[in-house]
Amino acid sequence: MVDYNPFSDEVVKGDPLPIYKQLRDEAPAYYLAQYDTWALSRFEDIWKASADMKNLTAAKGTTSAHLLTKVQPVTPMINNMDAPDHTRLRAAFRKPFAAPEVAKLEPMIRRIASERLDAARDAGGLDVIHEMTAHVAVTVACTISGLPAEDGPFLNDLVWRFFKREEGHDGATEAGLEAMAEMFAYFHTKIAERRAGAPKDDVLQILLEFEQDGAKLDDDALASHLAMLIIGGSETFPKTFASIVRRLWEHPDQRQMCVDDPALIPDAYNEGLRYDMPTQFLMRQVKRPVELAGAKMTEGQNIMFLYHSGNHDEREFPDPDRFDILRRPPRILSFGYGPHSCLGVNTARLEGRVCLEELLRRAPRYEVELDQAERLLTEFVQGYWKLPIRLSA
Numbered sequence: 001m002v003d004y005n006p007f008s009d010e011v012v013k014g015d016p017l018p019i020y021k022q023l024r025d026e027a028p029a030y031y032l033a034q035y036d037t038w039a040l041s042r043f044e045d046i047w048k049a050s051a052d053m054k055n056l057t058a059a060k061g062t063t064s065a066h067l068l069t070k071v072q073p074v075t076p077m078i079n080n081m082d083a084p085d086h087t088r089l090r091a092a093f094r095k096p097f098a099a100p101e102v103a104k105l106e107p108m109i110r111r112i113a114s115e116r117l118d119a120a121r122d123a124g125g126l127d128v129i130h131e132m133t134a135h136v137a138v139t140v141a142c143t144i145s146g147l148p149a150e151d152g153p154f155l156n157d158l159v160w161r162f163f164k165r166e167e168g169h170d171g172a173t174e175a176g177l178e179a180m181a182e183m184f185a186y187f188h189t190k191i192a193e194r195r196a197g198a199p200k201d202d203v204l205q206i207l208l209e210f211e212q213d214g215a216k217l218d219d220d221a222l223a224s225h226l227a228m229l230i231i232g233g234s235e236t237f238p239k240t241f242a243s244i245v246r247r248l249w250e251h252p253d254q255r256q257m258c259v260d261d262p263a264l265i266p267d268a269y270n271e272g273l274r275y276d277m278p279t280q281f282l283m284r285q286v287k288r289p290v291e292l293a294g295a296k297m298t299e300g301q302n303i304m305f306l307y308h309s310g311n312h313d314e315r316e317f318p319d320p321d322r323f324d325i326l327r328r329p330p331r332i333l334s335f336g337y338g339p340h341s342c343l344g345v346n347t348a349r350l351e352g353r354v355c356l357e358e359l360l361r362r363a364p365r366y367e368v369e370l371d372q373a374e375r376l377l378t379e380f381v382q383g384y385w386k387l388p389i390r391l392s393a
């Protein structure tokens with residue numbers, strides 16, 4: 001009988017894929033009595049439930065800190081909103097996140113990636129997270145959001161502190177919550193500066209003009225929205241990039257295919273996203289009784305979407321544990337699905353393509369120093385915290 005606990009060492013510190021496979025085979029809707037929560041592990045069930053905003057709500061929170069450990073209150077963020085307000089805000093955000101607008105960021109992304117790689121030439125290598133992609137991701141997130149790009153390193157530091165976990169402590173720590181409070185204080189000053197200055201064409205301006213229940217958002221709500229954008233925009237991309245760097249190194253034939261034909265790089269990044277999705281799960285709460293994956297779920301119960309499991313579901317992907325950049329699957333779960341699917345999908349795909357192009361152009365036979373890599377191991381997000389590479393073999 002499968003025994004699943006998202007906080008267990010087996011899941012957090014080991015490889016969760018064997019237990020996810022057991023869940024998919026034996027209990028596709030697994031009940032966690034301690035949390036009155038259901039875990040969905042099959043691709044199709046997660047896909048369908050992600051689109052079901054009639055019976056499920058995001059307004060009670062979507063993370064383990066909201067719904068499992070309950071250490072974090074639900075604050076106004078686009079991912080914690082339901083229709084019709086969510087639909088209106090998504091529509092207002094369409095332009096800055098749409099492909100044509102995001103494409104304008106390509107020279108900036110290329111410049112940062114190139115500068116970082118060139119600066120590492122003398123040292124012979126770099127940590128692809130702290131010394132490269134974290135800078136790319138936070139600069140992009142700041143630019144889209146309307147925050148000064150030079151504050152990126154300060155914000156990255158706060159995000160890392162928030163995600164750091166302590167031995168013997170389930171979920172976010174006191175220090176992590178303090179980092180979050182510091183980030184909110186910073187956003188308050190930036191909001192005040194914008195209110196006192198001229199309007200601009202960015203996400204902060206859209207938020208300042210957005211009305212909910214007939215009133216503009218207050219500063220706490222604005223800060224909360226900004227936090228989501230900075231964390232969502234800066235935290236996940238470097239982990240997905242580090243994973244693809246590792247997987248291509250482990251599969252030199254596939255890496256060489258990308259070097260010979262850079263048009264394959266988007267496929268390679270997509271396979272990396274599928275293979276090593278860092279966000280283990282996001283959540284919803286049941287607002288109307290619903291049957292999912294053969295289980296009857298009642299109002300107030302929580303549901304986990306086990307994305308990393310869904311991305312390795314043999315019902316969706318033939319031979320799912322094989323890394324294959326030519327797989328070209330019609331759908332993956334790494335950006336979610338449905339009304340809350342990732343707004344930053346164009347941004348993340350652009351960052352992934354450009355950073356890989358620049359790395360492979362300069363260092364087609366880079367070596368990963370796996371013995372010096374460090375992983376961030378939490379119930380919520382897993383992936384590299386540090387991944388040093390040597391630029392030449």
Ligand code: HEM
Pocket residue numbers: 050062078079080090140141144228229232233234236237240279282283333334335336337339340341342343344345347348
């Ligand atoms: C590889 C990098 C990324 C991954 C794997 C990722 C993953 C996801 C996932 C799975 C969701 C669905 C949330 C849900 O259904 O509850 C989501 C939502 C979201 N993402 Fe991303 N994301 C990435 C990058 C970004 C970037 C770069 C940005 C912004 C610049 C961003 C902004 C957002 C926002 C605003 C939402 C909420 C959308 C909504 O609720 O309507 N993400 N992301």
